[in-house]
Amino acid sequence: MTVAELERVEQLERSWAEAPGFLSWLTTVDHKRIGVRYLVTAFVFFLIGGAEAALMRAQLARPDSDLVSPGTYDQLFSMHGVTMIFLFATPMLFGFGNYLVPLQIGARDMAFPRLNALSYWVFVGAGVFLYSGLALGNAPNAGWFNYVPLSESSFSSGPNIDFYGLGLMFLGIATTAGAVNFIVTILKLRAPGMSIDRIPIFCWALLATSFSVVFAIPSLTAACGMLELERLYGFHFFDVSGGGQPLLWQHLFWIFGHPDVYIIFLPAVGIVGSIVPVFSRRSLVAYPWVVLSTVLIGMLGFGVWVHHMFAVGLPQVSLAFIAAASMTIAIPSGIQVFAWLATMLGGTPFVTTSFLYVLGFLVVFVIGGITGVMFASVPFDQQTTDSYFVVAHFHYVLVGGAVFPMIAGLYYWFPKITGRLLDERIGKASFWLVFVGFNVTFFPMHIAGLLGMPRRVYTYPSDMGWGIYNLISSLGAVVLTLGVLAVGVNVVLTLVRGRGAGSDPWGGNTLEWTVPSPPPPYNFAVIPVVTGRDPAWDAAARERDHSRLQGGGELVLAEGHETVSTSPLAGDLEGPIEMPGESWWPLALATSLALVFVGIISALHPVTIAGCLLVAVSIVGWNWPRRPAE
């Protein structure tokens, strides 16, 4: 290391260091700390949602069981869905995104670091808000899609549904802010030379997802807003007696709800797209096709919501149209699957735990995709929707299509995040437990559904022929639980006594593998200049980066708290931009927002008003102009 290099790195250390101790835990804006926090919090919600599922499987293991009461069961399946969709899947993927996007595009933080901190705090606040309903014994109990009029006050007089309606409006702020942040970060903060055709596939996936979030969440927020106006203040949007339309809720919900499936699925396939080339030792085949497929899936997701409503009695013509649109999604999905297969077949794969989960994902996701295409076939949907066949289908898509890739991503990036390698033997054992446990749990549900078992029943009679399939499912759930616990045990053991990983244990192709593990607060000592699609495999370019650090110091930006901005398409350098540092305002704003929602649900108007005032104060404080540093 030359003296110049050492000096520059020390200067970076100083300007990017955050205050030590607990306070900085509250004020941090470092995307890596926030990302890890997202991952851990989402995993906690995953365990809670899993515990709810375990209780349901225990109840359904035998017919006419009375382990849990019907009222409890309704809260369990509602909270299981809400938790897994809203508090686990999206935040978990946003956690991966938070940690990885700046590292993969050669930036030093997200575009709006404070907004990023706000997203996390609001997510936590909304999660606690939703779960305080369960703690009070009044959790949402009308399912995760919460159909009216069952969820209106005439049929649900307690506060249960208000936790859902207000909680999801609250959470929508976090998700939207996070998505906007991803969009701007990916479009503006890429390293010079990372033109749009060189963006890593994971970042493409987050970009597509984030656009979907920005267009989908308003529909959910509007629906929940209308519902709460109706429940709390006597408006009439959905109730027929007041001239409302119950189907309006379904349209608004599914215009959000179907894109939300892809909001969860796309980042997960982005993870797969990151892992496949590395463990195949070959660049991703058909990169432009995969990118266009990703974008196309995000867009098509907005044209198919009615396939959740095939049985409500809509005109035939609209059903045929939506059926065609829904089937179309199989084409970009097929392109992605075969692009990964082509990459693996043409490479020299080496099978790690991470790669095993990717292979498991391929098989499970293809099964879920095929049953998905079946649901596009109108008469079959009308026969099997709302049966256990649909429960089987969406678990194949969401567990197979998202959780498998998440675990693959965990094994892949854990060494980057912690500097330690997860144990491969426990990893492979856990894969087989998860893979077998998953299939034994969810495959029999297809059969139960075909045999006429409706979903969301807290029990069933013994003479329907469903008992054996439910028993097998419940036993499979035990194996699946063991597999998930093995993943957790592996993480804990590795943190205690794991093997050191070095900066690049896998020979990765993206920029995060060019920095130490765990990465320093400023990520890159020198902003890399990208000349290809696999920048970490480009030794010459990385050597040039290093010589800039040693020599003239271009793009080191050691003087300030800075990163660079580039043009959205070509990735041409535009210049350095100043990045904000630690701040109390995100936490203050999130807390004020929480006060507003707590005030509304408890009908304490002074609290609501105080919350609104504090929101205003926080926003003003946040944006108060500061004198530039001397």
Add this chain to the structure above:
Amino acid sequence: MRPSRYRGAGLLAVVVCAGCGGSDQSTLDPASRASSKIATLWWIMFAAGVVVVSVVSLLVLLVLLRRREKGVGRWMPGTAFVAVLGFGIPLAVLVGLFALTLSTIPATSPARATTSAPNALTVDVTGRQWFWDVEYPAAGVRTANEIHIPVGEPVELRARTADVIHSVWIPRLNRKIDMIPGRTNTLTLEANRAGDFRGQCAEFCGLQHAHMAFWVVAEPRARFERWLAAQARPAHVPSPGSETRGQQVLLGSACVYCHRIAGTNATGEVGPDLTHVASRRTLAAATIPNTRGYLAGWILDPQHVKPGNKMPATDLDGGQLQDLLDYLESLR
């Protein structure tokens, strides 16, 4: 593990088939043209699905085999492979599936009954938390949780709801149709053989969604007409003694606010019509059999059988209960 997948697929087909006749609600044991068409659609899609999963699994297996293989000149699939398999296969499958879908829709479409048989029998079914109110408007018949239809004739089922959204689903006779407040949806039932076909609510509707079932009884025309005529008669007039005392128990209690017995002061609209309750096979929306013991248990403690349902417990002494049971059992 991998090779066993294919054995697994074969095994699966056997297991699924084994289930065909095992359930009164099996979609794979159709008893109508509509459900047969859907079952055929399923088996075609299932076969195509097995092929696709097999191809992908084979390629995954190939990846696992290839990892040890080194050297130059090996097969390197590229964009053409992706285009042909990833674009071509789905496109071909989807065009076929879309055609199959369009050709299946008419068989399950509600329009069929009215066009092919203008004088088709109409049944009005209204979902309520948590039972099914059944009316035959032309015959002036009202009953609950049991729909009788003549075999081989299209019957138009008009689906409505009195409260939340329900979905009426008799898998062996047709697809399901939702019951939406403010709307009337229609569904055609046309059984091609005599038999009892179980139906159940398919849209989550609250605490007792799980216990909201019913039976469709398809029987020859003559038997159906006898049933309909019997149902159209006014309620049995109690004979002196226990039946009369039982009627007084009923009419003197809160029962009358919710239940209707044609020709008496019981004119409630909230619960099932009891005019011919003894003729029915089940109680509480096909939850328990309609026997004297179950009926007594239901009257005394309905919340034990169906927690959360809208019927309160009735406080009766032993004599009153026996009289009431005698009366209810006479309502044939």
